[in-house]
Amino acid sequence: xxxxxxxxxxxxxxxxxxxxxxxxxxxxxxxxxxxxxxxxxxxxxxxxxxxxxxxxxxxxxxxxxxxxxxxxxxxxxxxxxxxxxxxxxxxxxxxxxxxxxxxxxxxxxxxxxxxxxxxxxxxxxxxxxxxxxxxxxxxxxxxxxxxxxxxxxxxxxxxxxxxxxxxxxxxxxxxxxxxxxxxxxxxxxxxxxxxxxxxxxxxxxxxxxxxxxxxxxxxxxxxxxxxxxxxxxxxxxxxxxxxxxxxxxxxxxxxxxxxxxxxxxxxxxxxxxxxxxx
Amino acid sequence: xxxxxxxxxxxxxxxxxxxxxxxxxxxxxxxxxxxxxxxxxxxxxxxxxxxxxxxxxxxxxxxxxxxxxxxxxxxxxxxxxxxxxxxxxxxxxxxxxxxxxxxxxxxxxxxxxxxxxxxxxxxxxxxxxxxxxxxxxxxxxxxxxxxxxxxxxxxxxxxxxxxxxxxxxxxxxxxxxxxxxxxxxxxxxxxxxxxxxxxxxxxxxxxxxxxxxxxxxxxxxxxxxxxxxxxxxxxxxxxxxxxxxxxxxxxxxxxxxxxxxxxxxxxxxxxxxxxxxxxxxxxxxxxxxxxxxxxxxxxxxxxxxxxxxxxxxxxxxxxxxxxxxxxxxxxxxxxxxxxxxxxxxxxxxxxxxxxxxxxxxxxxxxxxxxxxxxxxxxxxxxxxxxxxxxxxxxxxxxxxxxxxxxxxxxxxxxxxxxxxxx
Ligand SMILES: [Cu+2]
Numbered sequence: 001x002x003x004x005x006x007x008x009x010x011x012x013x014x015x016x017x018x019x020x021x022x023x024x025x026x027x028x029x030x031x032x033x034x035x036x037x038x039x040x041x042x043x044x045x046x047x048x049x050x051x052x053x054x055x056x057x058x059x060x061x062x063x064x065x066x067x068x069x070x071x072x073x074x075x076x077x078x079x080x081x082x083x084x085x086x087x088x089x090x091x092x093x094x095x096x097x098x099x100x101x102x103x104x105x106x107x108x109x110x111x112x113x114x115x116x117x118x119x120x121x122x123x124x125x126x127x128x129x130x131x132x133x134x135x136x137x138x139x140x141x142x143x144x145x146x147x148x149x150x151x152x153x154x155x156x157x158x159x160x161x162x163x164x165x166x167x168x169x170x171x172x173x174x175x176x177x178x179x180x181x182x183x184x185x186x187x188x189x190x191x192x193x194x195x196x197x198x199x200x201x202x203x204x205x206x207x208x209x210x211x212x213x214x215x216x217x218x219x220x221x222x223x224x225x226x227x228x229x230x231x232x233x234x235x236x237x238x239x240x241x242x243x244x245x246x247x248x249x250x251x252x253x254x255x256x257x258x259x260x261x262x263x264x265x266x267x268x269x270x271x272x273x274x275x276x277x278x
Numbered sequence: 279x280x281x282x283x284x285x286x287x288x289x290x291x292x293x294x295x296x297x298x299x300x301x302x303x304x305x306x307x308x309x310x311x312x313x314x315x316x317x318x319x320x321x322x323x324x325x326x327x328x329x330x331x332x333x334x335x336x337x338x339x340x341x342x343x344x345x346x347x348x349x350x351x352x353x354x355x356x357x358x359x360x361x362x363x364x365x366x367x368x369x370x371x372x373x374x375x376x377x378x379x380x381x382x383x384x385x386x387x388x389x390x391x392x393x394x395x396x397x398x399x400x401x402x403x404x405x406x407x408x409x410x411x412x413x414x415x416x417x418x419x420x421x422x423x424x425x426x427x428x429x430x431x432x433x434x435x436x437x438x439x440x441x442x443x444x445x446x447x448x449x450x451x452x453x454x455x456x457x458x459x460x461x462x463x464x465x466x467x468x469x470x471x472x473x474x475x476x477x478x479x480x481x482x483x484x485x486x487x488x489x490x491x492x493x494x495x496x497x498x499x500x501x502x503x504x505x506x507x508x509x510x511x512x513x514x515x516x517x518x519x520x521x522x523x524x525x526x527x528x529x530x531x532x533x534x535x536x537x538x539x540x541x542x543x544x545x546x547x548x549x550x551x552x553x554x555x556x557x558x559x560x561x562x563x564x565x566x567x568x569x570x571x572x573x574x575x576x577x578x579x580x581x582x583x584x585x586x587x588x589x590x591x592x593x594x595x596x597x598x599x600x601x602x603x604x605x606x607x608x609x610x611x612x613x614x615x616x617x618x619x620x621x622x623x624x625x626x627x628x629x630x631x632x633x634x635x636x637x638x639x640x641x642x643x644x645x646x647x648x649x650x651x652x653x654x655x656x657x658x659x660x661x662x663x664x665x666x667x668x669x670x671x672x673x674x675x676x677x678x679x680x681x682x683x684x685x686x687x688x689x690x691x692x693x694x695x696x697x698x699x700x
Contacts, residue, residue, distance in 0.1 A: 141469055141476040157648055159696045165468055166479035228418070228430055234480055259577035260657035 002075030006068050013064040017057065032193040038212050038239075042195035044113050051109075055102060120207060127177035127209045132170060134179045135208075137187035137200040140229035142220060144168050149249050153179065155205075162252045166235040168220065171245040175211040190223035191237060197223055212239040279305060279423055281442065281500070283507040283515075290535055291514035294542055295506045298550050303499045306422050308355040308371060309402045309409065314555065316562040317495045320404020322349045323361075326396040327380070338373055338383040341392050346400065350407045351377035358384060359399045365390030372400070408492030411485055415478060416493075424496035426636070434474045440636055441493055442500020444557065445669040448652030449564075452571055453665040453674040456564035462490040464653070472649035498557050505553035514538055571661045571676065578685035580693070588690025591683055597675060599687075602632065607645035607694050613671075614642065635669040642672075648695030659688045 023029045030037065030046060037043045074082075115122040131153045134145040144167075147153040148160035170176045180189050182200040189208060190197045198208045212218070222233035240248070284295055304310030311319045324345040332339055346353070353375040360368050370384035384390070412420075421428040424441030431438045439446070446457040448465060466486050469477035478486065512518065514534075522529045563569060578584050592599045592607075604610040614631040627633050634640045643651075652658050652667070663684050666674035675684065 139474065139476070143471070157695065159693070163654060165471075165477040229476065232415070232476060236480065256655055258655045258657050260571075260573045260660060261576045 002071060006071045006075065009064055009067045009071065013061040016060065020053065020057070030192075030195075037193065037195045038214050038216065038218060039194040039196070039210055040213055041113070041117060041211065042193075043213075045117075045195045048106075048110050048113060052106065055106075123177065123207070123209050124175035124211075127175040127211075128207070131177045131179050131207065133168065134181060134205075135168065135189065135200075136181045136183055137189065137222065137226075137233075138183040139185065139227050140222070140233040142166055142168070142233070142235040143183075146249065146252070149246070149253060162249060162256055164252060168235060168237045169245055169248045170212070170237060170239055171242045172212060172215045172239050173242070175209055177207055177209040180206040180208050185226050186224050187226050187233070188223035190221050191218055192221070193218045199224060212237075215239045215241060281425070281503055281507065283511060284503060286515050286517070287507070287510055288514050288516050288519045288538075290538055291510050294546060295503070295510065298506070298546075299499065299503055302502070302550075302554065303495075304357075304402075306409065308357075309405050310357055311402050311405060311495075312554075314558055315495070315498060316558050316565075317498070318404045318491050319402055320350075320407070321399045321401050322346060322403050324382075324398055324400060326363075326392045326394055326398070328394055329392050330381075332386075337386060339386050339390075339392060340374075340381055340383045343380050343382055346380060349400070350403050352406065352410060353382075353400055353403065356403065356406055357401045358382070359401060360390060360392075361397045361399055363391070363393055363396035365392070365396070404488060405492060405495060408488035408490075408495075411481075411489050412492045415481075416489065419474070424493065424500060436473055436640075437636075437638060438474070440500075441497045442504065443635065443669070444497040444501040444561075445635060447667050447669055448658075448662075449665070449668065450571060450661055451564050451569040451665065453668065453676070455569040456560050457668075458564050458569065459487070459490055459494070462493060463487060466490060468653070470651045471654075472647075472651050494561060498554070498561060501557045502550075502553045505557070506550065509549050509553075571665050573657070573660055573664075573681055573684070575681045575685070577656050577660075578682055578689065580689045584686050584689045585693050586690075587683075588686035588688070591679070591687050592690055596678065597687070602642040602671070603645055604642070607691070609642045609644035611642060632671045634671075640670055645691055645694045656685075656688055656692065659692055660684055663687055663691075 030049075032038050037046050073080075120128065132146065134153060136143040136145070142165065144164045145153075145157065146162040146164075148158070148162065151158075151160070154161075168178075178189075180198060180200045181204070182202045184202065186202070187200040188197060189200055191210065194210050194212060196208065196210045198206060200206065216239055218237045218239065220235040220237045222230060224230070226233065238248075280292075280296055280299070284292055287295065300310075302310065302312050311317070322345070324343045327342040327344050330340040330342075353372050356372050358370045358372055360366050360370070368387075368389040370387070370390060372382055372384060374383035375381070413422075418428045419430045419434065419438040420426055420441065421431070421438075426438045426440035428438065444456060446462065446465075448470070449455070449457040449461040451458055451461070463486050465475070466478050466481070466489060468479070469475050478489075481489070519534060521527050522534055523531055591597055592603075593605065600611055602609075602611040602613045617626050617630055618633060619626055620633065620637070622635075627639075629639050632640045632642060643649075648654075650658060652662055662672065663679075664674060664676035666672045675687075679687070
C-alpha cells in the first residue's frame, strides 16, 4: 500500500499545475481578454497574483515532492527504522524565517501598487483635479451624476448636472476618478475587467480612480450582498474615445433639457415605434 | 389569480366571472389571447413533419414540426390552432415542447388528427416571452398577476404598483388617457428615482417591449375583471346576498339566484364584451399622437423673473399648490393634516393626509429634494403639471393655466432644490 500513497501524493501537485496552466483556456481565469486586465493598474495587480501563485506553487510542489520521496524510501526499505525526533531548533528557525522573508518581500514589493490604488496622495493628478462623475449605489441600481460640459463636479447637485442610470461613460486613455456614495446600505463598486473594487458606504464619499487601456463595454456589478435584488445591481461602464465621450455628454445635455419641442421631439418616443415594428 | 372583489361574490356569481376571464385570458401558466386586444400576440406558423405512432392508452400525441426554429424556445402551455387538415379551426394546448428536436406533444382529442403537412399557428409567443421575463425580473415585487403583492412587496414603501387598475402615474399622455407603451418602457429602462423600482437598462429593447406588452395584458385582464365585479358587486356580493336573504331583506335564495341566472343569460355576454372592448380601446388610443401632452410654446427662459412669476402662481388660490406641497415646497401643506374621504368607499381614511387610488397614504413631494420620479427633464415636470399624476390627488392644470404660466411654474419648481446651494 505504501506505493499507492506515493502515487496519491504525486497526483496532487501534477493536477494542480496542469489545472492552473489550463484554466485560461477553459475560461476559469481572470475575466477579460486572455485573462489580462483592461487597465494598467489591473495588469500590475494580476502580476502580483501570479507572483504569489508561483511562490505557493513552488512550495506546494516542493513539499509534495518531499512527502513522495519519504514515502517512497520507506516503502522500499523495511529494514531502516524511523527515528522519533522531539523538535529540531534549526528546522524550526528555517521554516519560520524563510516564509517570514517571503512575506516581507511581498509586503515591500507591492507597496507601490497599493499606494497607487488606494492612497489618494498617489492618485494621478489629472483624475483627482476633475472627478468625472458622482456614482451613487442604491438598492438595486447605479446612478450617475456628471457635471455640465466644461464645469467641474460639485459636492452638491447643481441645476445643470447631467444624470443617468446604469450606464457610466468614461473617456479612454486617461485616468478618471469617480466619487462613490451609497444611498442606503453598503454596496461595492466592482469592475472585474479592470480589477477595481471599492465598497460604498452610506454617509461617506469615496474617491475611486481607474484607467481603462482598451475601449469597450465593461460590467459594473455590486460585490456586496446588499439585499434581495443584489444580483440585479448591474450596470455598464462604457469606455470610449474622448470625442465620442463628449458627444455622449452633449446628447445627454440635450435630452435632459428637453422641453417637449425642438429637435429631439421626433426621437423621444422612439422605443414605441420600434416596439410596434417587431 | 383573481381579485379580492371577485372572491367576495357569492359562488354562483363568481364562477361565471372566473370562467369568462379564463376563457378570454387563460391564466398566467397557460396564456390565451383573443382578437381585439391591443397587445402583441406573436403568432408563429409551423408545419407537421412526422407524427409519432402512439398507443390508444396514451393521452398525448407527439409530432415533429418544422418552421418554429426561429421562435422563442419555451412554447409549453401555449394554444395551438390548427389551420389545415382534419383539425382545422380547433385548438390544442401544447403540453410539451422540445426546442432542440422540434417535438411537440398535445392532448389527444376526437377533433384533431395531425398528419404530415398539416399547418398550425402557435399563439401568444410574444406574450409568453414577456411573461417569462416578467416572472424573472418583476414578479417578486409586482406579483404573479400584477396585483402588486409579490413576496418582496411588504418590505417596500412606496409599495409596488398594482397593475390591475390600468393606471400608471408617470406618463406623457393627457390626464384622461392611459399610458403609452413608450412611457412604460421608459419606466422599465430608467427606473423610478426615489422608489424601489430600479432601472433595467441592461435588458435589450426587445426584452423591455416584451415585458411592457405583458404588463399591459395583465392590466387589461385586471381592468376587465374589475368591470365585471363592479357590475355584479352591488347585487351579488356575499354581504349583499346575506342582507337580501335575511329576514328584513325578505328574499329567498331561489329568488336571488333566479334573478342572477337571468342576468347571466341576457346581459352578461354583452357586459363582458363591452368591458374588454372599452378597456382595449383606451389602451390603443393612448398610443396615438393625439393623446400626448405637447406644450404649445417652448420652455420660457429660466430667469429669476420667470421663477418669481412661478412662485406667485405656486402660492396663489388659482393653483393651491401650497395647500399640499406647503408654502416652502417642503411637502407639508395643510392638506396633509386633514382626514380625507376615500372616493371609492365614501369612508374616511384611517390616517391623516392624502391618499392615492390604490389606498396608500401619499405624502406630497418635498420639492427641495431634487428627486424626480417621473423624470427630471423640463418636459417631465411640465407634463406632471399639465396632466397631473394619474391615480393621485395631483390635479391637471393644463386647462386652467396658460402654457407660459405652466413653464413659469416649472422653472420655479425646478429651481427649488438649488436655492441656498450656490
Ligand atoms: Cu449592492
